[in-house]
Amino acid sequence: MTSLIPHTSPHKRRRPLLVAAAAAAALAALLPAAPASAAATASCTSSVPYTSGEGGYDTYRIPAVTKTRAGTLLAFAEGRVGGAGDTGSIDVVVKRSRDGGCTWGPLSVVASGGGDTRGNPAPVIDPRTGRIVLLTSYNxxxxxxxxIMRGEATPEQSRRVFVQTSRDDGRSFSAPRDITAATKHxxxxxxxxxxxxxxxLTxxxxxxxxxxxxxxSVAPPAGSPDTGAEAKYYGAHSLYSGDGGRTWKIGFVDASYDGVTNSNESTAAELPDGSLYFNAREHNGTAPGNRVDALSSDGGETLQRPYTVQPTLNEVPVVQAxxxxxxxxxxxxxFSGPSVPTARQSMAVWASKDHGxxxxxxxxxxxxxxxxxDLVQTxxxxxxxxxxxxxSGTYETITFRRIPTDVIAP
Structure with missing residues (x-):
């Protein structure tokens, strides 16, 4: 078991009742009652929900975690059948924990690839109903x-978007429903x-x-070679639903495609004032940094400013966070991510007291x-x-670590 290594820095830098109820429910979903065994979790520091090579999968990758209204933690991952690569037969799987992440139940397949690729889990709890809503990608x-980057795949073969829901605290999920027409240009x-x-949003x-x-990503501009060298043609965007995941719309679209900041894999948080903070992987652009961020004041429909480099996260390599x-x-x-600029190594946690x-x-x-x-408040x-x-290898396990909040925010 590894130990926490603390760091210090020398630089101390009248709504309708329905809406009020939704906000209260969302807060309750974030902070449910204490786990069933408080004594067990008091001494629990870490656990390993996924070990590559076990459960019929060569490798587990792409973690995502959320907490249900009942207080259950759901740890999603991609179960990769034939190897560690990003293509081929890949399932979306989940494990449940009822004790704050100290122990985990059996593995369940949420979306079976059946020889195809399903992944990129993005779970969220609907604050009005408590249902678990899960978006995933397919090819x-x-x-x-x-x-796919070179445009050689047919629409049926190429990337598509699916949604699933669970009404029983993550024990089972509905079949994947294709929402590509509403979510992809x-x-x-x-x-x-x-x-x-x-x-x-709360x-x-x-x-x-x-x-x-x-x-x-998009095709290169006319006259440029279509080689699949995607770095210059990535952009982030948002999806949003106002009816619990039944229908979806595309929000903002970062469409600069200028090769300076290539916003890629993205993550978001609602700030105390209700605005949305977005942070993305900067994928090999010419800007001097590997993380870019942006803000939205209208629930993800538009951005207040374009994505720009976040210089205080320059230690982070090119990676999801x-x-x-x-x-x-x-x-x-x-914020969580590796902390060696040139390698995926040394997982670390950063804190911002000025809203990003x-x-x-x-x-x-x-x-x-x-x-x-992926982070969750238990x-x-x-x-x-x-x-x-x-x-020895970066993808040997997907590990869950419990961190006291007073370490992050003393």
Missing amino acids: SGEVTEAQ TDWRWYATGPGHAVA KGPHAGRLVVPANH SVLQLAGKRAPLV ATFTKVLTLSQDKAAYS DRRTVGLLYETGV
Whole structure:
């Protein structure tokens, strides 16, 4: 078991009743009653819900975690059948924990690839009903990401978007329902939901709205070689639903495609004032940094400014990451990701006391290899981090780490 390595920095930098009820329900979903065994969780530091090579899968990747209204933690992942690669036969799987992430129940398949690729889980709890809403991405197992990027896949083979719901606390899910027509522009090629938890808004005129951060790619401009060298043609966007996931719309679209900031895999958090903070992987653009961020004041429909580099996260390599706004008026915005600029290694946590303007590293979990991650607040005293890690290889396990909030926000 690795230890927490704390860091210090030298630079201390009249709504209708229905809406009010939705906001209250959303807050309750964030902070449910204490786990069934408080004594067990008091001494629990970490657990390993997924170990590659077990359960019929070669590799588990792409973690996402959320907490249900009943207080159950759901740890989603991709179960990759034939290897660690991003294409081929891939299922979306889930495990449930009723004790704050100390132990996990059996693996369940949420969306079976059946030889095709299903992944990029983006779960969120509908604050009005308590239902679990899950968006995922799909493509045929016969095509690779590079082929999709070059426009060589048919619409049926290419990336599509699906939604599923659960009414029984994550024990079972509805069949995947295709929502591609409402969520993907016809000229977009690559596409990914999240990955990582999505957001249910609790404040303001859009309280109850579900917002899913996502990304896409487009073809190169006329006259440029169509080689699948996607770095210059990535953009982030948002999806939102005002009816609990039944219908969806595309919100903002980052369509600069200028090669300077290439916003890719995205994550979001609702700030205390009700605005949305978006943070994205910067995918090999010319801007001097690997993380970019933006703000929305209208529930993800538009951005207040374009994505720009977040310089206080320059330690993070090119990788997916997670953000989470802790509960409380003065609680920080939290960020997780590896902390070696040139390698997926040394998972760490940063905190922002100025709503994402700047971040300060507060702890490093270990020096082991580490990559994708997702954050969840398990209760008032604990933050959970679900992340890929290993000693010899980066994707040996998906581990869950319980972190005291007073370590993050002393």
